[in-house]
Amino acid sequence: MKIQLWSIGKPHEPYIKMGTEDFTKRLNKYFSVDWLIIPPPKNAGVMSATELKKQESKIIIEKLEKEDFLVLLDERGKQLSSEDLAAFVQQRANESTKRLVFLIGGAFGTDETIMKRANFTWSLSGLVFPHMLVRLILSEQLYRACTILKNEKYHHQ
Template identity: 65%
Template sequence: MKIALWSVGKAHEAYVKAGIEDFSKRINNYFKTEWEIIAPPKNAAKLAADVLKKSESELILSKLQKEDFLVALDERGTQLTSEGLATQIQRCANMASKRMVFLIGGAYGLDESVLQRANFQWSLSKLVFPHQLVRLILAEQIYRACTILNHEKYHHQ
């Protein structure tokens, strides 16, 4: 199974880039991993929030394959423990999914059409984080889940 990490927005900022690259490299020891940064429309600043979300959703949905298992990060989603995330990843691998896509939406979140397509909606926290930090947290948590699945010492209980 491949793990794809998608984020709507700009390239990784320098202050998180090294961490994202490090955790992505570590995840590659368990699952092939790829990042895709989805650029918002060029006129994004001039668009109303709902129009921008709709525009982003069309791009996102066009990139998804029918068999992709989509995890949409959304503040209204289900919160998981690290062990719970590991279980979700294992379930997806057991279903023989070719690709598990973790999606971080744009500045205004994800359009309802993307949330309806999602196989799972996940909330990292009730707190709001900058998108750049969400990328780093996501990469670290996926790595942590991989170590939990492999009974390694990284995650202490």
């Protein structure tokens, strides 16, 4: 199974880049993992939030493959414990999911078309985090999930 971590926005800031690269490298011991940073549409600054979300959704839909399992990160989604996330990842592997895509939407969230396309909507927290920080948390939590699956020391209960 391949894991894709997608985020709409600017490239990683230096303070995030080192951490996401470290956890992504660690994750690659378990699954093939890649980041895709999707730049905002041109003229994003003059678009309404609704129009911007529609334009971003078009870009995302073009990049998704029919059989992709899409996990949308959204504060209104279901919260999971680290153990629940590990079980979720294992279930996707057991189902022979080819590509598991985790999507961090744009500054205003995602359009309804993406919400409908998502196979699962996941909330990291009831709190709202900056997108850059979500990238770091996502990569760390996926790494933690993999160490739980392998019964390694990283995760302490």
